[in-house]
Amino acid sequence: MLTNLWYVAEWSKVVKDKPVRAKLLGQNFVLFRDKSGKVHCLSDVCIHRGGSLSNGWTTERNCVACPYHGWEFDAEGKVQFIPSRGEDAPIPERARIDAYPTEERYGMIWVFLGDLPEEERYPIPDFPEYEDKKNWRAVDVEYNWNGTVDRVVENGIDIGHTAFVHPGFGYPEMADKNKIVKVDKGEYWGSSDNVLYPPQLQGNLGLMKFFRKDKAATHVTPAFYLPGHCVRLHIKVNSWMEIIIFDANTPVDENTTRSFAVQVRNFFKWPIFDGGSRKRTSKVFGEDGAIVEALSPNYLPETLESEVSVEQDKFMGAWRQIRRRHIEEKGWKIDTKAMKPFEGEKVFTIPSPARRTNPHLKWALDTVPLVAPIREAAPVPEEAPKKEVSPEVS
Ligand code: FES
Ligand SMILES: [Fe+2]
Structure with missing residues (x-):
């Protein structure tokens, strides 16, 4: 399974006024709409005590609330409200989870699962x-x-x-x-x-x-x-x-x-x-x-x-x-074998763009291990020349 790509998480029509869980790349995510109708995608793991946000609800603050103790997470994954501390109490800096870019196209909700900046992302295919x-x-x-x-x-x-x-x-x-x-x-x-x-x-x-x-x-x-x-x-x-x-x-x-x-x-x-x-x-x-x-x-x-x-x-x-090149040169393959010994004990998360743009931030969860690339990326032409198929057999 590869990171740093757009994937479809759900049909648009499924995500209405309640949070919805989506599982991709072996991880759980929550999808929810804010008051303007824009859809957002966060990791489904509350960094307080591991609550599942997709079992929660959307709030007046345009957040999704965790069903366990009511912490509210905004579209960027930052905690905006901790009910036990009351309004205006400071929020710890680490009280945030990964948030992923989203787009709605062709009746589908697309989420970018990776930390690449916008200009380096491959586009959603045209239709x-x-x-x-x-x-x-x-x-x-x-x-x-x-x-x-x-x-x-x-x-x-x-x-x-x-x-x-x-x-x-x-x-x-x-x-x-x-x-x-x-x-x-x-x-x-x-x-x-x-x-x-x-x-x-x-x-x-x-x-x-x-x-x-x-x-x-x-x-x-x-x-x-x-x-x-x-x-x-x-x-x-x-x-x-x-x-x-x-x-x-x-x-x-x-x-x-x-x-x-x-x-x-x-x-x-x-x-x-x-x-x-x-x-x-x-x-x-x-x-x-x-x-x-x-x-x-x-x-x-x-x-x-x-x-x-x-x-x-x-x-x-x-x-x-093409798939192999993104594993061996770019190192985008999730190392699921390396996660196996931690099953049930530790949660990993797909790194989101904020991890790269704000390297000083401290995060509660580790990111998924990736298979290390084995060679330098060879230059790829913008668009490869058209090629007739040769009859060679391998
Ligand atoms: S586990 Fe989410 S608010 Fe406590
Ligand atoms: Fe077929």
């Missing part, structure tokens, strides 16, 4: 079609995986499995026809163009089957982004029908992933067709979930030597390479 309500109709779908997020992202961008895992997407006998045409990648993202030969379409009151012939060449463009561990799958159904599935994949902990997905379509935009869109997207997640849950090892192997790869795995290789 302009979500905002373009005139031309696209959106439905949201959630899926929870018994699987590690790295495997989930890899599955989302894997073209080869579609012929076997998704009957609506491919035929086993067409496995050698499905091709990666092109791979592009940058510092924190990758994209690939593919041609697949799926079956005739189903659904939408039987109308869909008229719009694409069986085994017609279909362009599919999967992309991944390190921020949000997002996958964007763009399917050009035919010359005028397109579907995009945009999902942010949140590592709840090492073995559990929560996918916040939005599917948009530029056809049949009436609400009557929403149920079918949602159902078909959920079905695809379920088909993938059964496979990912049973993978061995559960984690993504850190080296390629323990697996055998072929041409169709090329794009997954780009994902692994």
Whole structure:
């Protein structure tokens, strides 16, 4: 699991006037809205006696109150009021917890879990079609995986499995026809163009089957982004029908992933067709979930030597390479093994930007240990040149 990235913590519609708990990167956080409607994210551990703020309430001071002794924490994680000391009593400097930047986009609450200053953060991936309500109709779908997020992202961008895992997407006998045409990648993202030969379409009151012939060449463009561990799958159904599935994949902990997905379509935009869109997207997640849950090892192997790869795995290789670079060069991987001996005894927290901007501050909790980088960062071009896929096999 990686720090220093934006992740989706919850759907916007879930966080109303009460604090809500969200678990990401193995840690608990509290989300709450202030009176202006702005959402905030704090560590869910009260530094008084360890109360869970998400079981508390929001207050007149625009704070979240701990349910144990009522201490109130503001949007920056600072204690503003200690009831047992009364109004105007001084607040100890260490009476603060980590607070994380938040954004609301695409109906989701994004939180930046790390201490990087704003200008160094990778952006939340673009999803302009979500905002373009005139031309696209959106439905949201959630899926929870018994699987590690790295495997989930890899599955989302894997073209080869579609012929076997998704009957609506491919035929086993067409496995050698499905091709990666092109791979592009940058510092924190990758994209690939593919041609697949799926079956005739189903659904939408039987109308869909008229719009694409069986085994017609279909362009599919999967992309991944390190921020949000997002996958964007763009399917050009035919010359005028397109579907995009945009999902942010949140590592709840090492073995559990929560996918916040939005599917948009530029056809049949009436609400009557929403149920079918949602159902078909959920079905695809379920088909993938059964496979990912049973993978061995559960984690993504850190080296390629323990697996055998072929041409169709090329794009997954780009994902692994970019992810690995952020572990080995930037040192963003949480060292969960180093925390294991302290389980139940000690609480760690993800470092927030305030720890870096105010190094003199004293904090009650230690930050999560990180796996030390093993090499200097190599310079990465702004945008890597477009590359045709070579047929080499590793
Ligand atoms: S534990 Fe939170 S106020 Fe005491
Ligand atoms: Fe899949």
